[in-house]
Amino acid sequence: MSAKQQHPFHLxxxxxxxxxxxxxxxxxxLGVVFLMHGHSMAEYFSIFGGGAVIFCSYHWWKDVIKEGRVGHHHTEKVRMGLRIGMALFILSEAMFFFGFFFSFFLARFFPAGILEGLWVTGEGLWPPKGIQTFDPWDIPxxxxxxxxxxxxTVTWAHYAITQNDQRNSVMAxxxxxxxxxAxxxxxxxxxHHAAFxxxxxIYAANFYLATGFHGLHVIIGTIFLTVCYFRAKNGHFIGGNGHLGFEFAAWYWHFVDVVWLFLFVFVYVLGR
Structure with a gap:
């Protein structure tokens, strides 16, 4: 299947x-669930599962890159379909954060709610008594x-790639x-130095869920861009080879940037 495809289907x-x-x-x-219940097998399941995910992801990405560069499966129609798929994936991720923000705002503006018996908060008091929030103008x-x-810098890399400038794309x-x-x-x-x-x-639960989930996205995005870095060093994105993989990484990274701006304003600054 090495000949260039002429049909529009992703086969x-x-x-x-x-x-x-x-x-x-x-x-x-299973490892996470066992860990929550103090099961002795939790570490083994987590380590095996995590290692297997990394192994499968590496080979899966490698095959996708080969499909585009060697098999020539990524025709213009296929690329359009992949772009739509990535856009829908990012939209689904945005819905996660919508849920987190909704929970935070609900607790912020209506602090006495259905969890009053479990996590006591005073009417109109936010953050709850005893919570020492972060200074937003420090590390945040x-x-x-x-x-x-x-x-x-990721926009700089994109511009360099469109100009077939491998040196600057790798640097950026x-x-x-x-x-x-960083x-x-x-x-x-x-x-590590948090006071709660x-x-x-409820404040702590909302804070760690929203910022921690975003932090996970930063780690995933960093891995995504690291793959693109090594591909750029090997010249995968210049000379008319296409740069769909980098394009998706840039979309994802800009999404991470925008979500953080909302977190910084509403959770760190206005949520004090």
Missing amino acids: VELSPWPILTAFSLLFVT FMNTLILLLSGT LGITVLLGI FTAFQAYEY KLTDG
Whole structure:
């Protein structure tokens, strides 16, 4: 199937990676559930599942890259379908954060609610008594600047790729990856020095769920861009080879940037 496709359909060879990835994620889920219940097998399930996910993801991505570069399966019609799929995926991720923000705003504006018997909050009092919030103009503001700068560097990389400038595209992607790592490191430091824990009430639960889920997206986006960095070093995106993989990574990273701006304004600044 090495000849260039002439039809508009995304027909590729059968792959074992979707089903293997599904079972790997099942082991990760079981590990987390066992961990919550203090089961002795939790660590083994989590480590095996996590390692299997990484293994399957690596080979699955490798096959997708080969489909486009060697098999020439990614015709214009196929690329359009893949773009629609990525857009719908990002939209589904946005719905996750919509739910988190809805929960936060509900607790913020109506602090005495259905959880009053479990997590006591005073009427009109937010954050609840005993919660010492973060200073938004310290690490959160620094992380905001880091993500905004990373948005400019990933745009720089995109421009360099469109100009067939491999040197600058590699440099810009490398800087973006380092900025993503820096953001994660600062957030880990912030969590380590937090004055409240996940179990300290409805404010803490909403805070860690929203910011932690975003932090997970930053880690995934950093991995995505790291793959693009090594592909750019190998010249995959220049000379008319196409750059659909990088395009999706850039979309995802800009989504992460925008979500953080909402988190910074509504959770860190206005949520104090």
